[in-house]
Amino acid sequence: MSLEHECISLVPLFDQLTHEDKKTIESIVHQHHYQPGETIFSAGDSLDALMIIASGQVKVYQLAENGKEQLLYLLQTGDFEGESALFSQATRQSFGEALLPTAVCQIERSDFQKLMMQYPSISINLLNEFGNRLSKLEKRTTQATTSSIESRLADYLVETAAGMQVTTFKLPLKKKDLATYLGTTPETISRKLKDFEDQGLISQGGGKKITIEDGDALTLIN
Amino acid sequence: MSLEHECISLVPLFDQLTHEDKKTIESIVHQHHYQPGETIFSAGDSLDALMIIASGQVKVYQLAENGKEQLLYLLQTGDFEGESALFSQATRQSFGEALLPTAVCQIERSDFQKLMMQYPSISINLLNEFGNRLSKLEKRTTQATTSSIESRLADYLVETAAGMQVTTFKLPLKKKDLATYLGTTPETISRKLKDFEDQGLISQGGGKKITIEDGDALTLIN
DNA sequence: CGTATTCTTGACCGCTCTCAAAACCCGTGG
DNA sequence: CCACGGGTTTTGAGAGCGGTCAAGAATACG
Numbered sequence: 001m002s003l004e005h006e007c008i009s010l011v012p013l014f015d016q017l018t019h020e021d022k023k024t025i026e027s028i029v030h031q032h033h034y035q036p037g038e039t040i041f042s043a044g045d046s047l048d049a050l051m052i053i054a055s056g057q058v059k060v061y062q063l064a065e066n067g068k069e070q071l072l073y074l075l076q077t078g079d080f081e082g083e084s085a086l087f088s089q090a091t092r093q094s095f096g097e098a099l100l101p102t103a104v105c106q107i108e109r110s111d112f113q114k115l116m117m118q119y120p121s122i123s124i125n126l127l128n129e130f131g132n133r134l135s136k137l138e139k140r141t142t143q144a145t146t147s148s149i150e151s152r153l154a155d156y157l158v159e160t161a162a163g164m165q166v167t168t169f170k171l172p173l174k175k176k177d178l179a180t181y182l183g184t185t186p187e188t189i190s191r192k193l194k195d196f197e198d199q200g201l202i203s204q205g206g207g208k209k210i211t212i213e214d215g216d217a218l219t220l221i222n
Numbered sequence: 223m224s225l226e227h228e229c230i231s232l233v234p235l236f237d238q239l240t241h242e243d244k245k246t247i248e249s250i251v252h253q254h255h256y257q258p259g260e261t262i263f264s265a266g267d268s269l270d271a272l273m274i275i276a277s278g279q280v281k282v283y284q285l286a287e288n289g290k291e292q293l294l295y296l297l298q299t300g301d302f303e304g305e306s307a308l309f310s311q312a313t314r315q316s317f318g319e320a321l322l323p324t325a326v327c328q329i330e331r332s333d334f335q336k337l338m339m340q341y342p343s344i345s346i347n348l349l350n351e352f353g354n355r356l357s358k359l360e361k362r363t364t365q366a367t368t369s370s371i372e373s374r375l376a377d378y379l380v381e382t383a384a385g386m387q388v389t390t391f392k393l394p395l396k397k398k399d400l401a402t403y404l405g406t407t408p409e410t411i412s413r414k415l416k417d418f419e420d421q422g423l424i425s426q427g428g429g430k431k432i433t434i435e436d437g438d439a440l441t442l443i444n
Numbered sequence: 445c446g447t448a449t450t451c452t453t454g455a456c457c458g459c460t461c462t463c464a465a466a467a468c469c470c471g472t473g474g
Numbered sequence: 475c476c477a478c479g480g481g482t483t484t485t486g487a488g489a490g491c492g493g494t495c496a497a498g499a500a501t502a503c504g
Binding site: 062064065066068069070072083093094113116117120123124126127130131133134135137138139140141142143144145146147151180182183184222 | 286287288290291294315316335339345346352353366404406
Binding site: 149 | 460470
C-alpha cells in the first residue's frame with residue numbers, strides 16, 4: 001500500500017467516496033518529507049495546497065508583533081491543514097514546523113476545488129471539521145481571557161489524558177511550546193505543576209511524565 | 223419586497239444562485255423578531271437552524287465555568303450564525319442576545335443540508351466564511367495570550383474605525399461588553415482610554431464618541 | 445426632572461512575567 | 475560504562491500589570 005494511499009484513507013474527509021473515486025484522488029496527491037526542526041510553511045507564503053499529515057507531528061504557530069510565539073495547533077497523523085481556508089486569504093498567517101520526522105501529502109488548490117464541486121460530501125465533511133475547530137478555538141479564547149493559568153493548565157492535563165484514554169502520559173510538547181499554547185511561560189508551568197503535585201492532584205515522573213491522581217479536583221480548579 | 227427576500231439577498235452565501243433558485247429558498251425561510259435584551263438562543267439548545275440577521279444587532283457570548291462572560295461575536299445585518307457548524311455538535315455552546323430590535327431569518331437544518339447538496343457553491347461560500355472566522359479568531363487568540371490589554375484595545379479602536387472608514391465613531395458596545403470582548407474589565411478600559419487621550423492618540427466626546435488622532439501611533443503600541 | 449444604569453476614579457492586592465542562576469536530562473563520544 | 479556538553483527545566487527574588495471593591499459622577503431614558 002503506497003503512502004499516497006495512506007493519506008486518503010487517513011482523513012475522514014473522503015470517507016463517503018467509493019474505492020474507485022479514492023484511487024482517482026490518490027493520483028493527484030504529492031508527497032513531501034521533513035526533518036525535525038524543519039519549517040514546512042511560513043506566514044506570507046501563498047496558500048496553494050491542502051496538506052495532510054501522513055506521519056509525524058507538526059506545530060502550527062503565529063508570531064505576534066512583539067515577536068512572541070503562539071502555538072495554535074499540534075497536528076498529528078491524519079490531521080490536515082489548509083490554513084483557515086483554501087479559498088479566502090491567499091496568503092498564510094501562520095508557521096508550520098516539523099517536530100518529528102514528518103511526511104505530508106499535498107493536494108493542489110485547483111485540484112481540490114474541482115473535487116469539491118464534484119463530490120459535495122467532501123465540502124460537508126470539511127465544514128464539519130471547520131465547525132469543530134471553530135468551537136474548540138472559541139472555547140480556548142474564552143478560557144484564555146476569563147480563566148487563570150492554573151485553570152487552563154488543569155484543563156489541558158485532563159483533556160490530554162482523556163484524549164489518550166490513560167491517566168499516565170508523557171507531555172507531547174516541550175514546556176516552552178506548551179507555554180505558548182496556554183499563553184504563559186515555561187517557568188509558570190513548572191510552578192503550577194509543582195503546586196498540583198503538592199496538592200496531590202498529579203504526580204510527576206522524570207522526563208515529562210505525568211500521572212493524573214485526581215481528575216475531578218483538577219476539573220474543578222478555577 | 224418581503225423581508226424574507228431581504229435575507230437571501232443580504233448574505234453572500236447565495237450569490238451564485240439564479241433568481242429562480244433564490245425564490246425557491248425564500249419559500250423555506252422563517253422569520254422571528256426580538257426585542258433588545260431578549261435571548262435568541264442559549265447554550266444547551268439544540269442547533270437546528272441557520273440564522274441570518276435581517277436587521278438589528280446580536281451579541282454572541284459564552285460563559286466560562288467561573289461565570290465570566292466572553293463576547294465572541296457581534297452580529298450585524300447580513301451576518302449569519304449556525305453555531306460553528308450546522309453539522310457537528312448538535313447542541314449550542316453559546317448564547318445570543320438582541321441588543322437592538324432584531325429580525326432573524328431561519329432556515330431549518332434539514333432544508334439547508336438539502337440546499338448544500340444541490341448547490342455546491344453554497345458550501346464553498348460557507349467554507350470561505352468559516353475560514354475567515356477561523357483566521358480572525360486565531361488572531362484574537364494570539365493577541366489575547368501574547369499582547370497587553372493596551373495593545374488589544376488600541377488594535378480594536380483602529381480596526382473599528384477602519385471598518386467604518388471614519389476617524390470619529392461611537393463605540394457600538396457598552397464598555398462592559400467591550401470589556402468581555404477584549405478579555406478585561408470596564409474599569410481598565412476607562413483607564414486605558416484616558417491614557418490614550420493624555421498621550422494625544424485619541425480624543426473622547428460625550429457618550430462613547432471617540433476620535434482617532436494618531437492611528438499610526440496606536441498601531442505601534444505593544 | 446427623577447431614577448436607574450453605566451462610567452469613572454481611587455486604593456489596594458495578587459497573579460504572573462522577567463531576569464538570572466542552579467539543577468537536571470539526555471545523547472554523544474571517549 | 476562513564477564523563478561531557480547543550481538544551482531544557484526548575485527555583486528564587488523582584489516588579490508591574492491589571493483585577494477587585496467601593497464610592498462618586500455622568501449619562502440615558504421615560
